[in-house]
Amino acid sequence: MDKLSGWINKITKGNNNSDTATTPVAPKTEGKSKNTGDGASKFGGVPKGQKRPEGVKHTDTPKPKSSNNRNKKPNNRNKKPNNRNNKNSNNRGHQKPALDKNGKPEINVGRLKFERKNATIPSATVTRNSSAVYPATRNQRPRPMLGNIYRQESSVRFPMYEKLPEGSPMRIIPLGGLNEVGKNSMALEYEKDLLLIDIGLQFPEENMPGVDYVIPDLSYVLDKTEHLKGLLITHGHLDHIGAIHHYIEQLGFPTIYATGLTRALIEKRLEEHDLKDKVKIITINPDRDDVRFQLGKFTIDYFRVSHSIPDATAIFIKTDAGSMVHTGDFKFDFTPVDGMHCDYAKMSRLAAEGIDLTFCDSTNALRDGYCPSEKKIEQNIEKLFSECEGKRLIMATFASSIGRHQAIINAAVKHGRKIFLGGRSMNDNVKIAHDLNILQVPQSSIRKLSKAVEDYRPEEVLILTTGSQGEPFAALSRISRDEHPHVKITSDDIIAFSSSPIPGNERGLYTVIDAIYRKGAKIITKADIDIHASGHGFRGDITMMHTLLKSKYVVPIHGEYFMRMAHRSLAINDLGYEERNVIMLENGGIIEIRDGVARRAKEKLDQKLIFTDGKPHADIQEAQIHERIALSESGIITIVLELDKTTKQLKKSPKLYSEGFLENANVNGVIIDTVKITFAKLHQKFGAEKLSEKIITEEIAYEIKLEMLREIAREPVIQVIVTLN
Ligand SMILES: [Zn+2]
Ligand SMILES: [Zn+2]
Incomplete structure (x- = not known):
């Protein structure tokens, strides 16, 4: 708690509106209402903001039964069909269809309004025959908000300059990476020219079943690719390069600019999708004096920064309207293992040239x-090896932490151990870094994890593997479950984690750790000996970055909202920035800069969440994610109706099938009753001729869904299949 209250202090210090900063803000519902709105217009419902057609009343949502009623359910259930039929017969006189201007009966494909004892059917929008987006009822289970934080907007009003000087401004638009650690991307626009920095991915949250990753929404750039001058990449982590293959073709194959290692990592991913030969990549050496170049109206320059992957850069961009630095992900490592220092001299030179805005890692x-x-x-890794003499050592780390691999490989070679690499990405990345001479490895000491490992004594072996986050199919996870063909953990093994869990991965990681402990092996983590350091600078590093660059404005990026707020208060309280010179914005927010004055534009791009299963052009829609959640929570009920093709009457009693749904005789009775009653009413309203399969499937699915909510407070997916013969 102490730590947490410390955080909150850091966030709220220097914020005039600190009381509102920590209060929950109303979720932004644009994305969702847009979805339901589309469905509404398509199927006859009423989109938000439009008037309901005359004659269709919006009435109260169904009320849950009182607890008394619930207790009496079996009796009520038996009486219900009769009650309903009575009601129905009372209403028959009112069911005359309205006439259109030609005097023909008007067919309303929208929701039917049936009289009910307690409630009237509310209007709703149907997205597909088998499922619907329903208005909230009192006993509806809460629907999880996908990308929860992403959808919220800050209610804090940050001070801002009112006006820009005359002339066209440079516009800078973060398209991802704010309120999340992932899917970083940023667009720059000056006059007509466009630039993109990074196109990363984000791994899905737990409530996104079947989603491989989430990618930024680049619609704004996709609408004007003819003006796109290039794609600049800061470094080779997946949250910066992971969605390039998804977009590169749609973007019209812009030239990519990246450092050597970053380039090789991008090429590897492009190759996996048969895109490598179509993309032009120019290698950037940030250490060269002549690295500066021009793309359209943008002047581009680079400087080297330290990070948990080698060859990371920050980017300087300048136009006639203003200049900015994107720090990329960075820390200041004064004693880097590979000897590649941050370019402090270049940073000072750029500061002297003048920097308006610094977009900085938070x-x-x-x-x-x-x-x-x-x-x-x-040094600590070396110490660990000394203490593990005589035992087999398995080390898990990120496949991309190539600097760390060097330290581990050096220690292994020194202590006479052969290095076996577990996991495909570990093998790929080590090979790429070795080919580029970034990683120094004696060839005789290193090989892929194979049967050969069994030929060595335990003290001669180091297994360097993926799986430091407990990913279920990573090599370490398979080893922990005894599913690896060549490695079985014994009580003599030592497993060391040269990593720390990324928030959200703890569950999977704990499962792996427990499985290892059960085999009697010893586990060493950062808590025992410091064998992991973050790649992102702490407050000291961030302070130093701003002190060196001396930009007029600070824009905290790359982080959750609370991280960026802490960055904001650091800039104001520790560095003395004026509040209006620290700009907070959301994904899709726009910063305009002209002649030294920068402000957040009033307009904002509407950003969608884009889910993908890993293949280009295979986006998963949000409605499908909700269906998957419904399936996983309540299963599916399939109702097969066999109808006479002329009379459209039921030939047999409906057949029910279910998967993952807890059936019982009572619920089945409710479903059959509902089908029969709804069917009768549909006949009454439309007549056999006008009663289409579409109407039958939609209306029956909708009615059953409502009944399930009322009866058992569950939302199974309902699928209605009609056969006519
Ligand atoms: Zn990174
Ligand atoms: Zn990053």
């Missing part, structure tokens, strides 16, 4: 001091 804006150097970690 990931560790809550952590005091400086991020530890990889040198310290290297």
